Amino acid sequence: MSDRPQGFDTLQIHGGASPDSATGARQVPIYQSTAFVFRDANHAAALFNLQEVGYIYSRLTNPTVSALADRINALEGGAGTVCCSSGHAAQIMALFPLMGPGRNIIASTRLYGGTVTQFSQTIKRFGWSAKFVDFDDLAALEAAVDDDTRAIFCESIANPGGYITDLDAVAGVANKVGLPLIVDNTSATAWLCRPIEHGATLVVNSTTKYLTGNGTVTGGAITDSGKFDWSASGKFPSLSEPEPAYHGLAFHPALGAMAFTFHSIAVGLRDLGMTMNPQGAHYTLMGIETLSLRMEKHVANAVKVAKWLEADPRVDHVTYAGLESSPYHDRMARICPKGAGALFTFAVKGGYEACVKLIDNVKLFSHVANLGDARSLIIHSASTTHRQLSEAQQIAAGAAPNVVRLSIGIEDADDIIADLDQALTAATA
DSSP, X not given: OOSSOOOHHHHHHHTTOOOOTTXXXXXXXXXXXXXXXXXXXXXXXXXXXXXXXXXXXXXXXXXXXXXHHHHHHHHHTOSXXXXXXXXXXXXXXXXXXXXXXXXXXXXXXXXXXXXXXXXXXXXXXXXXXXXXXXXXXXXXXXXXXXXTEEEEEEESBOTTTOOBOOHHHHHHHHHHHTOOEEEEOTTTHHHHOOGGGGTOSEEEEETTTTTTOSSOOOOEEEEEOSOOOTTSSSOOHHHHSEEGGGTTEEHHHHHGXXXXXXXXXXXXXXXXXXXXXXXXXXXXXXHHTTHHHHHHHHHHHHHHHHHHHHHOTTEEEEOOTTSTTSTTHHHHHHHOTTOOOSEEEEEETTHHHHHXXXXXXXXXXXXXXXXXXXXXXXXXXXXXXXXXXXXHHHHHHTOOTTEEEEEOOSSOHHHHHHHHHHHHHHHHO
């Protein structure tokens, strides 16, 4: 094979994988092993000293999980990727080398409700904090940065409303203030958006969603662009200063573009233990093989359903950025040129009660707290995923009480529309 760059469809099948050297197995084997035998004492010492790359213990590294990490890294265009147990774990692991007691992050107001809770409540237990800002207001974003800020965080396509972040503009602010930009790419996947190409430092994914695509396993991934200078400002001592647990190794001076990735394995997974299991990694590897095919169908269905809903008199409004009426439609062409994804909300005339009736009357849609499945999914965010937020926070996040979130699957689009039609009839009768 030539050295020419491979296309996305090729990488989603072959990235991070080759026939098994021991057996010739074509599919990546499930290495269901806790530990791996060392060649000799010197080999073991070299692995533990980070002088040699290899496998020690599956909390740290595992061949199946490593194959998945390499495949995601190829799709995202990063320097290195680490897989972990869930999307939420990926967010904590992304922040872990950057933060310390008293430090803060600047986060978009348009985030998944669980992320808002993680950032507004849970990270306080680490002595961290978050400031929430409307990322369409770049002046407010820059003004929120202070001497203790260590990262800027947003979603490429925000859950639940399908809002598309202007990553180029936000990255411009991040570069100006010398901070890493972390982008959650779960709703878009690398097929729709490559945040690193728009200036992101780190990309996190919940592999639970579109990457696996079938609602079977949870997982997360953190991809590092390898482009951020962790030593320039003195704000990231975990990466730039000697690490006592590795005999004074300074990760960034020693490892350069791979510093964040190696730190996330050698310190993050070692001490936080947010490990992905190899069988889960295997399921996700198989799911990614059809990612582009599924995403193309997801998007085509979402466009058709959103247009139908927008024209329906029982619907107040639809948030889908793929509609020409959306204020973010022009942004889609720059950030997500292949489409606006398949996640969006619509407001039902009749408010909260009508939304509840709608949920109770769908037949094809599955009422679950998930997204990115091959099946069409529905949920009333204000009473479930965003229930813990105040009404003002719900509205800011795109999960107002009169709004229903849809994750459009890959069924026949006419069947999806027919189910929504009969459920809306029951909800608004």
